[in-house]
């Protein structure tokens with residue numbers, strides 16, 4: 001990494017995320033406003049702007065990590081964050097389209113401290129609202145006059161294909177008795193890393209960066225995304241529901257092959273046998289079994305493994321970042337966002 005010294009002074013993740021919301025929300029609200037009424041209602045509910053009955057609300061709209069990465073990348077590379085707001089909004093719309101669909105796939109009852117859209121409005125309309133958000137993302141970029149907007153739209157579409165592939169693998173692994181750690185890491189990179197990578201790549205494009213810097217920022221975001229998924233999986237097992245806004249242990253109940261679970265199953269430990277036994281049973285898991293499964297993951301050393309993996313991914317990420325943004329002073333916001341990923345509780 002040579003003389004890459006990061007200046008953390010004045011770079012604080014909570015402030016960066018709050019400023020991102022202020023910058024991007026008007027574009028998101030404006031876009032959602034153009035949806036057909038049925039989809040507009042669901043999107044406004046999903047973003048926490050409205051209650052299910054259409055009355056105004058000030059709910060949790062999500063952390064805004066992906067649009068923050070877009071804007072922080074543009075700034076780090078000397079571009080105009082204001083001009084990149086359409087790209088940030090497009091990435092956030094794609095993220096939220098995948099959440100709407102993912103909640104249907106997983107039959108999750110809650111997200112962001114409230115009932116999921118599908119559980120309130122029904123599965124068909126929740127799927128359509130997700131599709132509509134995807135279409136809005138494409139429309140925002142296709143209407144944007146920035147010289148790199150068309151390239152950004154193409155890159156975002158490639159990314160959506162990777163998200164679909166990752167999501168397919170995630171579902172297929174639930175029924176596969178023999179998933180390797182490498183397969184699971186590739187799934188997580190496609191399902192989660194691809195969009196964080198794309199966010200950074202779009203930021204670099206909007207800053208007018210060359211292909212090498214765009215690819216280096218993509219690689220940075222992907223590694224941050226993998227760290228993000230590793231921590232997400234730990235939070236999914238041991239997180240506090242009052243903080244995450246989602247039921248804890250749902251991945252274990254659904255016998256998901258999350259990264260810590262696969263690491264535990266692949267470990268040569270007695271806990272691996274115990275976990276495999278619990279995962280083999282056909283009946284729905286009771287809370288006792290969920291606790292035993294979580295305990296087995298811990299005893300297999302998979303919680304420590306995931307933490308170490310996340311740190312390794314962060315180290316890789318910083319290496320890629322130093323190639324694209326050699327001036328560590330300019331990289332402060334990006335580093336603060338990346339560090340938030342490994343320190344977060346929700």
Ligand SMILES: CC(C)=CCC/C(C)=C/CC/C(C)=C/COP(=O)(O)OP(=O)(O)O
Pocket residue numbers: 061062063064065097098099101102112163164167191192228229232346
């Ligand atoms: C095609 C398809 C359906 C793909 C699904 C991909 C998918 C849902 C991946 C999970 C990514 C993830 C950890 C989301 C939580 O993000 P977050 O914690 O940043 O959420 P927030 O916006 O609520 O903060």
